[in-house]
Amino acid sequence: MRADLRRSATGSENRWSAWLSYRRGVRLKFLLRPGWLGLIALVAVFTTLCFTLLAPWQFSRSDEAQARNNAISESFHTPPRPLGEVLPAGQAPDERTEWAQVLLRGQYLPEGETLGWQRTVLGEPAFEVLTPFRLADGTTVLVNRGFVRPVNGTQAPAYDAPPSGEVTLTARVRTDENDSKQRPLFEHDGHRWAYAVNSGTISQGTGIALQPGYFALNEGQPGVLGALPLPRLESGPYFSYALQWIAFGIMAVIAIGYLIYSELRPGARPAWRDAEAGSEGGAKSEPQPRRKKMSVAEAIAEDERREREEAERREAADAESTSKT
Template sequence: MRASRAKRALTCHDPAPTTENRRSDYFGYRVGVRLKFLLRPGWLGLIALVVVFASLCFTLLAPWQFSRSDEAQTRNNAIAESFHAPPKPFAEVLPAGQVPDQRTEWTQVVLRGQYLPEGETLAWQRTVLGEPAFEVLTPFRLDDGTTVLVDRGFIRPVDGTRAPDYAAAPTGDISVTARVRTDEQDSKQRPLFEHDGHRWAYAVNAATISTGTGLALQPGYVVLNDGQPGVLGAMPLPRLESGPYFSYALQWIAFGIMAIIAIGYLMYSELRPDARPAWHNAPADEKSADGPKPVAKSGRRRKMSVAEAIAEEERQEREEEARRKAEAGAPADDAAHQTNNA
């Protein structure tokens, strides 16, 4: 009877988990504990910030700079081609009502007709060759009746805001060669205004000047080449350079990559055990002999790192497991002892 009771006591315990299952559960537990710090509000905010910044770098800022680089390169190619291509009739390049674009801008065209000085307007507050300037805009009526806005060049201001005396546009039928330009845009869409006996515009925009003068102007405008009838100070061409846009795009990509690397390093630093002083691994008697453990400047003990917390939890688990084994082994020993006595 005693032997059968002991046998039942030994077989009542649940089957012990396999080594593989214990390792799997332990690995999952360790991973969960190690990465638990990522759920803190500070880490969540930092991760969100890095994700947003890197996304902006890769999808907005870098592509924007690449597009500006492409625009500069397209402009340079158009200007370079205009030096070698012969001028074309204006109506061939821009039929009536067609708006200039990247394909037609900077193309050299020939205009035949006469200036309309009654619609002359000055462009306000310009900068030419690094100095303040005004630009003189005079409508030009072609032989077919189309009216085009012509930029005759620049003049230097007098007393800051006054226009000097300058040569009037020639009269009669003439032929001029100019380059096509697209309209400028005034973000505030301000109308023309009168100042010092002249009509002024904030931007070289055919629609705005058409509204202010009552003349039906073709979209866009043209800039006279040097030496043409009616030209004042010939407007200089832009330099044939792409600018820093391409390098800026690469920098934004690099910033996005560095942000990801930086947060990865911070995570690694949080998971890595901190460097411990020599007294930490010394025997207990040596620790007490050397004095109390160092504390932070604020008087509190240094906060344990994630690795140290995991090590402490593992130690406690091992102690608990050893205690359970000891408790489980005690009844079995008692049963075996009772069996032997029987």
């Protein structure tokens, strides 16, 4: 008899555990509704973008700004060096060599002069004057002689030609700009124009082989026009933007967690009940007795209570019948 009682109790416990597992599944079944699935997917995609794309992108921009500031600061404390020491054998500039001051000795090639189209200097429209410069060793580099202000919006003003003969220049190393559309040089108002300061594009348009990168003249150098100002030494808002994207991703997860909790907690009125009420309110019907509004969690809790009482009654009946046998 005791063995039968133990088997009966064990069976009851198994049924109770299965019933609890079933009720937990029913309790969260509303998450399978299309609206909830879409919201969860949206939060998942947004959070993933925040953590894997947006925040790292802002961190990288912050690192670039810091590296630029360090390079400019270091250039003030380092005397200009010959070009071959900074960029040996025609090496292209990179983040380690950009902004370094170099010495250039040679002569200008005014026949290859090109203007930079639609530039902005100190917050105002400008054109930049780009002139090839042949070094004493025979290689040719692109020198940015500075900026001039446009006339009537799109016309270049009269400006000084570069000096003839051999001169020595002090300039800063700059990396080539990139035109996403890869547009070639064009003619306008009697001048040759470039959409970006890119040695490769200007080399193709002028037929003059140029070393990668270009060199911006310092103030007071032979042939300089309006010397280009250096960027302000500031890190910018990128680091704080990166932290904000991380915070947004965390807040999105917390928000959807709170919405799920609000849907489950007692006394809550789920959104889908409001939608059903709104759709039914359009058609007139007989007034119904007012019933207490129950949330999903309250309705499930009521079902649980009833089923638990029913299970307890059945267990008591099973135990009583077993004891009689």
